[in-house]
Amino acid sequence: MPPRIPPSAASITIPRPSVHTHCKSCLTRAFSSTPSSQTQLRKRMFNWLQGPGANFRQPLANSTNYLSAYDRRGNLIRDRNKKQGSSPEPVSEGPETENVVALEEAAEEEPRLRKEDEEDLRPFPLNHTFISQSILSDELREEIWKRVRVDGKSVRQVSVEMGVDMRRIAAVVRLVEVERRMVAEGKSLAIPYARAIQSMVPVNKLNPQTRKPVEEHEPINDLEQHPMTYRQIFWPTSESRAFTRTDAGRVFSGAPRLPDEQERGQDGKPLLEPWQDTTPEIVGKPGHEHPVLKPADARIPHPHLVAYEKDKLDPTIKSHEVRARYVERLQQEDAKRKAIIERQARIEEKKKIRIETDRWQFVVTEVRATRTGTGLDGRGTKAPGFRYGVPSQERKKGQVKIPTSVEV
Amino acid sequence: MRNRATTPLKVKKTFLGELRIRQSWSKYNLYNLSRLAKPRERGRNLFQVKWTAKSIARNYHGEQVREKQWVRMFDTRIRSVIPMDAKYLASNDGTLESAGRGSGLDSRESLRRKPKADPSIPYMQMTFAPLERRLDTAIFRAMFASSARQARQFVVHGAVKVNGKEMRYPGYLLNPGDMFHVQPERVMFATGAPKPSAKLEAATEDADGEENTAEEKEGDTADEEVVEDQATDDVEVERDPREVLKDLKAQAKTILASTKQDLGAKRKQDLRAFSKTIQRLLSRSKSSTILTDSIEAQFAEIQHQLQIRRQNQEAGTSSLPSAQDEARASADDGVEPSTPAEKGEASTEAGHEENSITDGEYNELLAALQSMHENPVDDSKPYATPWMPRDYMSAFAFIPRYLEVNHKICAAVYLRHPVARPGLAEVPSPFSDLVQAPAFGWYLRRR
Structure with missing residues (x-):
């Protein structure tokens, strides 16, 4: 039997705590002579990472996991509200063996999290204008690819049907084609990575009944703000005549008013409906020509x-x-x-001359170094070919060699 | 690169608005992001406000780009779009807006009832939009790299293709419609959990060194392996097949359940043992022509058997799958006479075997095998296998709309330039207008 340890002398002689026995630095200071391995800042950081920051270490199941979805203490905001609403149900403890399975199932079936609202989808808490928007799910991509490549529908039509931007439709088809080619070639895909990403970002799924996205994916009729419309113009018009979007476009681009027989407001007949009016019309003095701004009806994608x-x-x-x-x-x-x-x-083909030999096909493109290309001083760079007496800038300092485009 | 991008925790006089936030997924960055505050404005003149705003913003936006380069790229034109409603355009040709409002046209009521205003367009948030065009930034935004610096490295090291051609310039400005493609191996490395360090590995190896050495031996000598396999087979035959499968099921469950935790040497051994048991089980069907020792072959076999079961169930003869198998085998006989007898035998054997497994078990087996097949344990990889997302990744996970990304093939298309729309800006930025607007003003000064 080990000997009993008597209460230490120190514990007996400690005076009663008072204001005088406690100094602030005594409480916070470490009385060790070895240098601290962590600075205060690092200590605070690791405290945070083990406390509220621990939520971000692993992705949240079936949900996004952004900073603004949590409060300062690391509680999920939408979860917290729900918990307050409903009290936990008491679980009766019956005979084990059979109930264990049911309990396990119940444990697996965690109370589903509420869907994120816009506030929870902000990755940067201070920036209220950036939200993490959804991406297309795999099935949705396959569906888009099928409609374009198998059903032979036009990109425009599929875009209207699915509510997805035309450029995105084209990109999806292109990417799925590449994916199929890679599968056919037996190349390895990054499947676990793709799955992880899909579980972390909001995903727009395919509705199996309608074969369309569950949520509206993006607005398809975006009108780009034209630099000509940045100005504010005070433009007095007669109240007796209608001033339409077509007229507004002409005012912005400094073009004269349409003749009365073409103006809709004067019961004239326009050459084309505003939505199909895409024929370019150039105005402006020589050297300052610019096209007339068309009405929004013609400038939207659809x-x-x-x-x-x-x-x-x-x-x-x-x-x-x-x-x-x-x-x-x-x-x-x-x-x-x-x-x-x-x-x-x-x-394009007309400009080329193709010469067939038994092994190669030579394609000759005719070029011309005329005054329009070389300029009046003969130093212009638009025409091809080396010009005598004009030094090449190719190897000079400060020449940017980064290509500006890559052809497919 | 001359300089390095650090994420210091320290700020001058605890002005938390001046923390350095980087384009990175590191935990230091996350911590800084969590305590980032608004910049101080009181008692500072306009020059000071603009100067600090631009330096705070530039620590995040293109810090790998020299200031001079960025100043050249800066553009006062801000791209913005307004979603149009086709119905509205059809019903109104613009005369409503331009019609006169005088002479008592406006009633009291219409004046009071103002139409709900759209949220304003956050133009100032688009200050650094030209930088989003850069190839390295786009790679980071597509989540192919864990930081913009790493993305830059991928480009410089030749792991990135643009439109199928290698592009070694991180400053290449993407054009709308450009497709860029990063080697999947690099992406898995960048976004995956890091491999446990050599020290840790050594420690675990010491702990269970015996088994490892045994395994090495196995790998070295093929003869021994065969002998061992035969021995284990003999043992297995004597055991009840139900028991074997139950064991398998339990193992599969644990493997599936604990995908999130770190994988130590012990778990790797578990996985290897698991695949071996399945191999043994399948080898008892004596279809040695189909079954090789590769996981892929096993996977294909199990999938095939599962399909047979499903077909049987659909036909309504779930009780006698073996008979159907025999019928199919005989049909095979007619088609290809080269390997008829063996195949038939194999399928019947498999059919008998199947009677002892339920569908649920089979599905679990399949799921476990599938996850192993897609996400194998492979020590030769530079990241921890099976692949898992790295820590703190989910807090930074978003794909901006101007990119269309296919993560499976690690390729993305730059659809268009980022734009602002009512209430939304597409340039990902941790800063509010209080930083972005003065920063815009700073660069405006030099135009």
């Missing part, structure tokens, strides 16, 4: 939707007719676009 809505508003057109006209308009547009691409390719 002008045909304006026509569709107009048809819907028109009581003389029946609903099935509206649909038929919409489809026809889409087809026309598609055909027009294809014709343009074809024509451009033909023009």
